[in-house]
Amino acid sequence: MRTVRVAFGERSYTIWIGASALRRLGEAACSCFPGGRALVVSDRNVARRYGPAALASLREAGIRAELLAVPAGERSKSLAQLSRIFDRLASLKLDRGCGLVALGGGVIGDLGGLAAAIFLRGIPYIQAPTSLLAQVDSSVGGKTAVDHRLGKNLIGAFHQPAAVLSDIASLDTLPAREFRSGMAEVVKHAAIADAALFTYLERNAARIQDRNKAALERVVAENCRLKARIVEKDERETGLRQSLNFGHTLGHAIETLAGYSRRLLHGEAVAMGMAAAARLSCGEGLCPKGDVKRLVALLERFGLPTAMRRPPALRQLEGAVESDKKRRRGKPRFVLLERIGKVRYGCELSSRGWRTALSGRPVKG
Amino acid sequence: MRTVRVAFGERSYTIWIGASALRRLGEAACSCFPGGRALVVSDRNVARRYGPAALASLREAGIRAELLAVPAGERSKSLAQLSRIFDRLASLKLDRGCGLVALGGGVIGDLGGLAAAIFLRGIPYIQAPTSLLAQVDSSVGGKTAVDHRLGKNLIGAFHQPAAVLSDIASLDTLPAREFRSGMAEVVKHAAIADAALFTYLERNAARIQDRNKAALERVVAENCRLKARIVEKDERETGLRQSLNFGHTLGHAIETLAGYSRRLLHGEAVAMGMAAAARLSCGEGLCPKGDVKRLVALLERFGLPTAMRRPPALRQLEGAVESDKKRRRGKPRFVLLERIGKVRYGCELSSRGWRTALSGRPVKG
Numbered sequence: 001m002r003t004v005r006v007a008f009g010e011r012s013y014t015i016w017i018g019a020s021a022l023r024r025l026g027e028a029a030c031s032c033f034p035g036g037r038a039l040v041v042s043d044r045n046v047a048r049r050y051g052p053a054a055l056a057s058l059r060e061a062g063i064r065a066e067l068l069a070v071p072a073g074e075r076s077k078s079l080a081q082l083s084r085i086f087d088r089l090a091s092l093k094l095d096r097g098c099g100l101v102a103l104g105g106g107v108i109g110d111l112g113g114l115a116a117a118i119f120l121r122g123i124p125y126i127q128a129p130t131s132l133l134a135q136v137d138s139s140v141g142g143k144t145a146v147d148h149r150l151g152k153n154l155i156g157a158f159h160q161p162a163a164v165l166s167d168i169a170s171l172d173t174l175p176a177r178e179f180r181s182g183m184a185e186v187v188k189h190a191a192i193a194d195a196a197l198f199t200y201l202e203r204n205a206a207r208i209q210d211r212n213k214a215a216l217e218r219v220v221a222e223n224c225r226l227k228a229r230i231v232e233k234d235e236r237e238t239g240l241r242q243s244l245n246f247g248h249t250l251g252h253a254i255e256t257l258a259g260y261s262r263r264l265l266h267g268e269a270v271a272m273g274m275a276a277a278a279r280l281s282c283g284e285g286l287c288p289k290g291d292v293k294r295l296v297a298l299l300e301r302f303g304l305p306t307a308m309r310r311p312p313a314l315r316q317l318e319g320a321v322e323s324d325k326k327r328r329r330g331k332p333r334f335v336l337l338e339r340i341g342k343v344r345y346g347c348e349l350s351s352r353g354w355r356t357a358l359s360g361r362p363v364k365g
Numbered sequence: 366m367r368t369v370r371v372a373f374g375e376r377s378y379t380i381w382i383g384a385s386a387l388r389r390l391g392e393a394a395c396s397c398f399p400g401g402r403a404l405v406v407s408d409r410n411v412a413r414r415y416g417p418a419a420l421a422s423l424r425e426a427g428i429r430a431e432l433l434a435v436p437a438g439e440r441s442k443s444l445a446q447l448s449r450i451f452d453r454l455a456s457l458k459l460d461r462g463c464g465l466v467a468l469g470g471g472v473i474g475d476l477g478g479l480a481a482a483i484f485l486r487g488i489p490y491i492q493a494p495t496s497l498l499a500q501v502d503s504s505v506g507g508k509t510a511v512d513h514r515l516g517k518n519l520i521g522a523f524h525q526p527a528a529v530l531s532d533i534a535s536l537d538t539l540p541a542r543e544f545r546s547g548m549a550e551v552v553k554h555a556a557i558a559d560a561a562l563f564t565y566l567e568r569n570a571a572r573i574q575d576r577n578k579a580a581l582e583r584v585v586a587e588n589c590r591l592k593a594r595i596v597e598k599d600e601r602e603t604g605l606r607q608s609l610n611f612g613h614t615l616g617h618a619i620e621t622l623a624g625y626s627r628r629l630l631h632g633e634a635v636a637m638g639m640a641a642a643a644r645l646s647c648g649e650g651l652c653p654k655g656d657v658k659r660l661v662a663l664l665e666r667f668g669l670p671t672a673m674r675r676p677p678a679l680r681q682l683e684g685a686v687e688s689d690k691k692r693r694r695g696k697p698r699f700v701l702l703e704r705i706g707k708v709r710y711g712c713e714l715s716s717r718g719w720r721t722a723l724s725g726r727p728v729k730g
Contacts (some may be wrong), residue, residue, distance in 0.1 A: 079448055085478060086444075090515035093688055118483065118704075121510065121521045122601075145486065156486045187538035323458055 002221040006140065006228040008235065015139065015164040015228075017221045019213050022128060022167040025054055025101065026061025032124050032162035035097030038065045039089055041112040042103040043072040046130050050170065054128065056102050065101075066092065070111070077146045079155070083159045085115040089123075099124040099162065100219055105131035105178070106138040106266070108319050110153070113144030117159030124162040130170040132182025132216075133267055136189070136223035139164045141231035141241075151323045152252055158236060166224075168216050176303075179211070181267025183302040184247075186219055188274060189226050191295055192246050195341030197222055198298070228350050242345040246335040247274030248356060253320035257312050271304035276357035281336040283363030291340050307360025317358075318351050367586040368586070371505060371593040372685055373525050373600065380505065380529040380593075382586045385414040387493060387532040390419055390466065391426025394486035397489050397527035400462030403430045404454055407476040408437040411495050415535065419468050419493065430466075431457065442476050442511045444520070450480040454488075455667050458568030464489040470496035470543070471503040471631070475521070478509030484522030489527040495535040497547025497581075498632055501554070501588035504529045506596035506606075516688045517617055523601060531589075533581050534591060541668075544576070546632025548667040549612075554588050556660055557611050558595065560706030563663070570666045600701065607710040612639030613701040615723060618685035622677050634670035646701040650719055656705050672725025682723075683716050 001018035016024060029038055040054055047069035058065040068088050089100070093232040102125060109127050116125035129139040145156025163195030171179065190198035200222075201208070207215045227244070234241040251266075251273025258264040278295050281287035296306045311317070321332045335345045353363040366383035381389060394403055405419055412434035423430040433453050435441040454465070467490060476494050481490035494504040510521025515590035536544065541712030565587075566573070572580045592609070599606040616631075616638025623629040643660050646652040676682070681695045686697045699712045718728040 020505055079444065079451075083444055086513055086520055090513050090519055090688075114483075118479075118520050118522050120519065121508070121523055142484070148451055148455050150452075154485060155451055157483050157495075158486055181537050323455070 002217055004221055004224040004228055007232050011160040013161055013163050015166060015224050017166045017217055019168045021165040022053060023057055024165055025128060026057040026063060028126055028163045028165060029058055029063045030061050032126055033099035035095055036063055037094055037098040038063050038101055038289055039092060040065055040067045040101040040103050041085060042069050043108055044069045045072045046104040050103060050310040074107055077107050079146060081111060082115055082146055086119060089119050096120050096123055099353060100126055101126045103128045106134040109134050109138045110145050110230050113159055114146055114156055117144050117157035127161045127164040129166055131174055132171055132179055133185055135166040135220050136182060137185040140224050141229040152256060152310055166220055168213055171211055171216060180303045184267030186223055186270040187298055188246055189223050191242050192343045194226055198340050199231060202298055243335055243343050247277055249321060249332060249334050252274050253317055256320045257316055268305050271299045271306060272308060272358060274304035277334060278337045279357040279363045280349060280353055283365045285365050287337045287339060296342055308358050311355045311358040314351060314355055317354050367582055369593055372479050372597050376525040378526055380531060380589050382531045382582055384533045386530040387418060388422055388486050390493060391422040391428060393440035393491055393528045393530060394423055394428045395426050397491055400460055401428055402459055402463040403428050403466055404457060405430055405432045405466040405468050406450060406473060407434050407468040408454040408473055409434045410437045415468060415495060416587035439472055442472050444511060446476055447480055447511055451484060454484050461485050461488055466491045466493055468493045471499045474499050474503045475510050478513055478524055479521055482509050492526045492529040494531055496539055497536055497544055500531040500585050501547060502550040505589050505592040517621060524570055526706060533578055533583055536576055536581060545668045546630040549632030549636040549669050551584055551588055552663055553611055554591050556705055557608050557708045558710055559591055563705050567663055594712055608700055609710050612642055614686060614697055614699050615641050618682055621685045624683055633670050636664045636671060637673060637723060640671035642699060643702045644722040644728045645718055648730045650730050652702045652704060659705055673723050676723035677722045678717060679720055682719055
C-alpha cells in the first residue's frame with residue numbers, strides 16, 4: 001500500500017493506493033463521517049461488482065450505509081441524476097456529519113462529488129475510484145461537475161474529498177479500452193511535468209499493459225503525487241493548474257462534437273488533443289520534432305489514437321472550442337509542449353492549423 | 366452612501382448602501398466582470414420595476430447584459446429554475462470573466478448566487494438586493510441555496526459576491542408585510558450581538574416604520590457590519606455563525622410545515638421562533654423575564670407575530686426540526702438568549718416545551 005498526502009490546509013487528505021484499498025473503506029468512513037451514516041453512489045456495473053464488498057466494509061465498521069446506483073456512462077453526469085441523489089440524501093435525512101462515497105469511475109466521482117459539494121452546502125465524501133482514469137486524474141484535485149447539453153463539466157464545484165481509496169485490484173476487470181483511456185492521462189502527466197516518469201513509461205509499457213500490480217501501484221502513486229503538487233499550488237486553476245489541460249482544448253471540443261458517447265472516450269479525445277497540441281507547438285517552433293515523435297509513439301504503444309482520419313469541419317471545431325469553459329475573455333487558450341516534461345500554458349493560437357494538427361499531418365509555422 | 370467592507374482575504378468585497386446605489390451597477394460590473402458581459406437574474410415583479418434601470422446602467426458602462434426573470438416567490442428557489450439559468454448562461458457562452466447580477470429579494474439572491482457558484486465552478490456575481498430582508502441578511506455572508514421538497518435550503522454553496530449594491534430607495538415600494546419580515550432579522554441581529562442597536566431600534570421604531578431614508582441607511586449599514594464581523598470569523602458556520610440561527614430552529618420548522626407559502630413569510634416565522642426561543646431560554650433559567658418582554662415588545666412594535674394560536678402538533682414539529690439542515694449528529698440545536706445582545710449557540714433542548722413556547726405561554730424550567 002502506498003499513500004500520497006494532498007495538502008490543502010484544513011482540507012488535506014490522504015490517497016491510499018494498493019491492491020486491497022477498498023477493504024479500508026469502513027475504517028476510512030469511521031474517521032471521515034462522525035455521524036455514522038453514508039450513501040454510496042455508484043453506477044450499475046460497478047455496483048454489481050464492488051457494491052456488496054463496499055457496503056460490507058462500511059457495515060462491519062458500524063456505518064449505516066445505503067447504495068444508489070445510476071446508469072453507467074457519461075450521460076449520468078446530469079442535473080437529473082444529481083437531483084435523484086439529492087432526493088435520496090434528503091429522504092435519508094443525512095446531516096453534515098454523514099457522508100457520501102463515490103464508488104466508480106470518473107463519472108461517478110464527478111457526479112457524487114458535486115452532490116456532496118452542494119448538499120447542505122457541503123458534506124464530506126470519500127472517493128473510491130475504480131477506473132485508471134479516475135485513480136490517476138479525477139480523484140486528485142477536488143474538481144466535481146455535471147455536463148450541460150451545451151458543454152462538458154459546465155456545472156460544478158471545487159470540493160476536496162475527505163479520503164481517496166484507489167484499489168489497484170479493480171483495474172484487473174477494467175475493459176481494455178477504458179484502461180487505455182486512463183493511460184492517456186498518465187502520459188499527459190509525464191509529458192507536462194516529469195521527464196523521468198515519461199522514460200519509465202517508455203521502458204515499462206509492456207508490464208503496465210499486462211496490468212502488473214507493482215507497476216500500476218507505482219504509476220498511480222506517482223501520478224497522484226505529481227498532480228497533487230500542481231493542484232496544491234493552484235487549487236482554482238488560475239495559473240499552473242492550467243497545464244493539466246494539455247490536450248484538452250481540442251480534446252474537449254471533439255468530445256463535445258461526438259456527444260460524450262461511447263464512440264469516443266475521454267482519454268482517446270485527450271490523446272488526439274495532445275498529439276495535435278504537440279504538432280501545433282512544433283509548428284510554432286516551440287518544441288523539437290523528436291519530442292513530438294516520442295509523445296506520439298508512447299501514446300500509440302498504449303493503443304491510443306493520435307490522429308483523426310476526418311477531423312470535424314473548422315467551423316464546428318471553433319464553435320465547440322468557444323463553448324468550452326476554459327475560455328478566458330473570449331479567447332481559447334492552449335497548453336503547448338516545450339519539451340517532454342515541460343509545457344507552457346495560456347497560449348493563444350489561431351485556428352488555422354487545428355484541423356491539420358488533428359489529422360496527424362505536421363503543422364507549418 | 367455608506368459602505369461596509371466584508372473581509373474574506375482575496376474574496377473580500379464592498380457593500381454600498383444608499384438611496385441611489387443601483388445607479389452604480391454599471392461601474393461595479395466594470396470592475397467585477399472583466400469579460401464585459403453579464404446576465405441579470407430577477408423576478409418578474411422586480412424586473413418590471415428595476416430591470417430597465419439596471420440594464421441601462423450596465424449598458425452605459427459598456428457591459429453587454431441580458432435579463433432573465435423567474436416567477437416571484439419562494440417556489441422559484443428550485444432546481445428547475447436553477448436549470449433555466451444554466452441554460453441561459455450556457456447559451457450566452459459566458460466565460461469566467463463574465464458575471465451574474467442577482468437583482469431582487471432573498472429568493473433571487475439565493476438562486477442567482479447558487480447559479481454563479483456552480484456555473485463553470487464559479488463565476489463572479491453582484492448582489493443588488495431590493496428587499497429589506499435581503500439587504501440586512503442574505504446579501505452578507507455568501508450563503509446561496511435552493512430548496513428541496515423535504516427541506517429549505519438543502520442544496521447550496523458558500524460563494525461570496527464580488528460586490529453588493531443595497532439601494533435604500535427600493536425599500537419605498539416594498540409591501541408592508543415584506544418590510545416587517547425584514548425587520549425580524551434586524552431585531553435578531555441586535556438581540557444576538559448589539560444591545561446598543563437594540564436600544565436604537567426601540568427609540569426609532571416609528572421613523573423606521575415610516576421608512577425614513579436616513580434611519581434605514583443606518584439600520585442596513587449597522588446590520589451589514591454586524592453580520593460581516595460574525596461571518597468573517599466563521600464563514601462556514603462551524604461555530605460563532607450559528608448564533609445567527611437564533612429563532613431559526615423552530616422558525617424553519619414552522620416555515621417547512623407551512624410549505625414556504627405566502628401564508629407565512631420567513632421573517633414572520635423567525636419572529637415567532639425568536640420569541641419561542643427566548644421563552645425557552647427563560648424557562649431554562651438562562652435569560653431574565655424582562656429581556657424576553659423587551660424582545661417580544663420590539664417585534665410587536667414592528668407588527669411581527671410572536672405567538673401562534675394553534676402551533677403544529679409536537680410530532681410534526683419534531684419531524685420538521687429533524688429534517689432541518691442545522692442538525693448535528695442527529696440532535697437539533699438551539700440558539701438561546703442570555704440577555705439582549707448576547708446568545709449561546711449549540712444548545713440541546715428536549716421538545717417538551719416547544720409547543721408551549723410557540724403558543725406564547727411562559728415555559729416552565
